[in-house]
Amino acid sequence: MGQVQPTAPPPRGPIPPRGVPGARTPSPPWWQREGVISRLLAVAGVAVTLIGVVMLLVLAAQAGIFGPVPRVVAGAVFSAALVGAGMRVFRRPGGRVGGIALAATGFAGAYLDVVAMTTIYDWLHPVPGFAAALGVAAAGVGVAVQWRSQPLAVLVVAGAAVLAPFVTTELALLAFLIVLQLACVPVQMRHDWPFLHLVRTAPAVLATHLTILAFVIGQPDERRVLVLAAAAVAAVGVGGAILVTRQRPGDLVASLAAALAITPLLAAPALIDRPAATILSASYAAVLLAVAATTLVPKLRDIARIPAHTAIVAGTGGSFALLEAVWGVTTGSALPLGLLLVAACYLGIAGQARNRVAALFGTGYAALGGLGLLSIADAETLAVSRLAIEDLSAATAATATAGLGVLAVALWMLRRLFGTTTDEAVTTLLWIGASVAALYLVTTASVSLGVAADAADGFVVGHSVSTIIWMAGALAALLYGLRRLSAEASATVKVALGSGLLVTAAALAKLFLFDLSTLDGLIRVAAFLMVGILLLVAGTRYARAFAETGSRESGTG
The missing domain is CATH 1.20.58 (Methane Monooxygenase Hydroxylase; Chain G, domain 1)
Structure with a gap:
C-alpha cells in the first residue's frame, strides 16, 4: 500500500483591492454620511431662528424697540412666510429636510406669537388664546401627518415647548404646554411616533412639577389653579394613552408617557390642606385603580381593550394615590392599620385573579404596615411594662389582628399563585417566617388588649x-x-x-x-x-x- 501524502493547504489568494467586488468598503465618517450634516444644520437653524422670534417678541418689548403691533405682526408674517416656504421647498427634489425645518420653525414661531399675544400684550383672553394655540399646534402636526414626518411634529412641539417659558412664566404657560400635549393625541392614535409621545408629555409634566415646588416654597394664592393644571395633565396623559393603546396595544411608549403624566397630580396634594388633599388623592386612586381593574374582569377587559402595560401604569399610580389617601385619613397610630387593610385587599385580589402585579402592591403595603407596627410595638416596648402602658392601645391590638389576617391571606395567595411546592427548603423558610411573624403579632395583640383594658x-x-x-x-x-x-x-x-x-x-x-x-x-x-x-x-x-x-x-x- 502506498503512503498517503498529506495535502497542502490551499494557497491564499491576494487581498482584493479597494473597489474590487468582494472587498470590504470601510464606512465613511459620520460627517460624510448622507443626510447627517443637512439634518444637523436644519435643527440648528430651527433653534436659532426661534430664538430670534423670542427676542423679537420679548427682548424688543423690554428694550422699547418698535411697538407691540409691529412686533406681533412681524412675528406672524415671518412665521407664515416660513411655513409657505417650507411647503414649497418640500415639493422639490431633495427638499424634504429643508422643507421640514422651515415649516417647523414657522409653526413653532406662530405658536410663540399666540403665547405673547395672550400673556404679554393681553390682546387675547386666555380662553380664545388657548383655542388659537390649539389651532396652530393642530395645523403643525396636521401637516406632519400629511407629510408622514415625525421629525416635523417633534420639532414643532419641542420648539414651542422649550421656548415658551422664555416668553412667559405665568400659570398660563402650563395651559399652553397642556394644549401642545392635547393637540398630538389624534396624531398618536393614527401613527406610531414614540418620540412625539415623550416630547408632547415631558414639558407639561416637568413644568407642573417645578411650579408645584415653587408654590410649596413660596406659598402663593393660586394653588387651586395649579391643582387643576396637574389634573389636566393627568387626564390628557392617561386618556390619550388609553385611546392610543386601544388602537395599538403594543405601544409601550404611550404607557410610558402616561406614567409621566400621572406624577404631577400625585405631587399636587402638597399644595392644599389635608381634608381636600385626602379627597383628591382618594378620587385619583379610584379612577386609576378602576382603569387597572378592567384587565381583571373578563367582560370589562373585552369592552375596554386596555393592554396590560397600560393597566400596570394605572395600577401603580393608583396605588401611590391610595397611599396618600390612607396617609391623609389616618393618624400616626392608625396608619399601620390602614396600610394592612389595603394590603389584605390587594393580596385577596391577587389570589383570586392570580395577578402578580396586585401581589406586588399588596406585599409593598404589607411591608409598610408591618414596619409601622414595629415602630410602635418594638421588642423593648413589649417587654417593659411602663413603655407598653405608654405606647400600646386598642388601635395597636387592632393593627396586630389585621396583621394576622394579612398573613393568612398572603399564605393563601402564594398557594393560588404558585401552587404547592415540593421544595422543602422554600417551604421551610416560608413557614418559619410566617411562624415568627405570627408569634410577634399574637404577642402584640394580647399585650395591647391587656394594657388597653386599664x-x-x-x-x-x-x-x-x-x-x-x-x-x-x-x-x-x-x-x-x-x-x-x-x-x-x-x-x-x-x-x-x-x-x-x-x-x-x-x-x-x-x-x-x-x-x-x-x-x-x-x-x-x-x-x-x-x-x-x-x-x-x-x-x-x-x-x-x-x-x-x-x-x-x-x-x-
Missing part, C-alpha cells in the same frame, strides 16, 4: 395569654402534621411538625425566661397549668401517631 395586671395578663396562644398554635401545627403523617410524607407535613416543635420550644423559653420572672400570683399558675396541659396533649397525640404508623408499617411488611 386593669392593674393588664400587661402580665396579656403576656400570659400570648404564651398560651403560642402553645395552642404549636399544638395545632403538630396535630395538623400528625393527622397526615400516615397518609403522606410531603414537605408540608414535615414543615408542620418541625414548626410545631419549634414554636413549642419558643413557648417554653418564653414561659421560663420571661413569664416566670414577670408574672406573679394566680396569673403565673394559670399560664403554667395551661401550657402544661397543652404539652401533655401534644405528647400523647405525638406518641400515638408514631405508634400507629409503626404498627401499620410492620403489618404491611
Whole structure:
C-alpha cells in the first residue's frame, strides 16, 4: 500500500483591492454620511431662528424697540412666510429636510406669537388664546401627518415647548404646554411616533412639577389653579394613552408617557390642606385603580381593550394615590392599620385573579404596615411594662389582628399563585417566617388588649395569654402534621411538625425566661397549668401517631 501524502493547504489568494467586488468598503465618517450634516444644520437653524422670534417678541418689548403691533405682526408674517416656504421647498427634489425645518420653525414661531399675544400684550383672553394655540399646534402636526414626518411634529412641539417659558412664566404657560400635549393625541392614535409621545408629555409634566415646588416654597394664592393644571395633565396623559393603546396595544411608549403624566397630580396634594388633599388623592386612586381593574374582569377587559402595560401604569399610580389617601385619613397610630387593610385587599385580589402585579402592591403595603407596627410595638416596648402602658392601645391590638389576617391571606395567595411546592427548603423558610411573624403579632395583640383594658395586671395578663396562644398554635401545627403523617410524607407535613416543635420550644423559653420572672400570683399558675396541659396533649397525640404508623408499617411488611 502506498503512503498517503498529506495535502497542502490551499494557497491564499491576494487581498482584493479597494473597489474590487468582494472587498470590504470601510464606512465613511459620520460627517460624510448622507443626510447627517443637512439634518444637523436644519435643527440648528430651527433653534436659532426661534430664538430670534423670542427676542423679537420679548427682548424688543423690554428694550422699547418698535411697538407691540409691529412686533406681533412681524412675528406672524415671518412665521407664515416660513411655513409657505417650507411647503414649497418640500415639493422639490431633495427638499424634504429643508422643507421640514422651515415649516417647523414657522409653526413653532406662530405658536410663540399666540403665547405673547395672550400673556404679554393681553390682546387675547386666555380662553380664545388657548383655542388659537390649539389651532396652530393642530395645523403643525396636521401637516406632519400629511407629510408622514415625525421629525416635523417633534420639532414643532419641542420648539414651542422649550421656548415658551422664555416668553412667559405665568400659570398660563402650563395651559399652553397642556394644549401642545392635547393637540398630538389624534396624531398618536393614527401613527406610531414614540418620540412625539415623550416630547408632547415631558414639558407639561416637568413644568407642573417645578411650579408645584415653587408654590410649596413660596406659598402663593393660586394653588387651586395649579391643582387643576396637574389634573389636566393627568387626564390628557392617561386618556390619550388609553385611546392610543386601544388602537395599538403594543405601544409601550404611550404607557410610558402616561406614567409621566400621572406624577404631577400625585405631587399636587402638597399644595392644599389635608381634608381636600385626602379627597383628591382618594378620587385619583379610584379612577386609576378602576382603569387597572378592567384587565381583571373578563367582560370589562373585552369592552375596554386596555393592554396590560397600560393597566400596570394605572395600577401603580393608583396605588401611590391610595397611599396618600390612607396617609391623609389616618393618624400616626392608625396608619399601620390602614396600610394592612389595603394590603389584605390587594393580596385577596391577587389570589383570586392570580395577578402578580396586585401581589406586588399588596406585599409593598404589607411591608409598610408591618414596619409601622414595629415602630410602635418594638421588642423593648413589649417587654417593659411602663413603655407598653405608654405606647400600646386598642388601635395597636387592632393593627396586630389585621396583621394576622394579612398573613393568612398572603399564605393563601402564594398557594393560588404558585401552587404547592415540593421544595422543602422554600417551604421551610416560608413557614418559619410566617411562624415568627405570627408569634410577634399574637404577642402584640394580647399585650395591647391587656394594657388597653386599664386593669392593674393588664400587661402580665396579656403576656400570659400570648404564651398560651403560642402553645395552642404549636399544638395545632403538630396535630395538623400528625393527622397526615400516615397518609403522606410531603414537605408540608414535615414543615408542620418541625414548626410545631419549634414554636413549642419558643413557648417554653418564653414561659421560663420571661413569664416566670414577670408574672406573679394566680396569673403565673394559670399560664403554667395551661401550657402544661397543652404539652401533655401534644405528647400523647405525638406518641400515638408514631405508634400507629409503626404498627401499620410492620403489618404491611
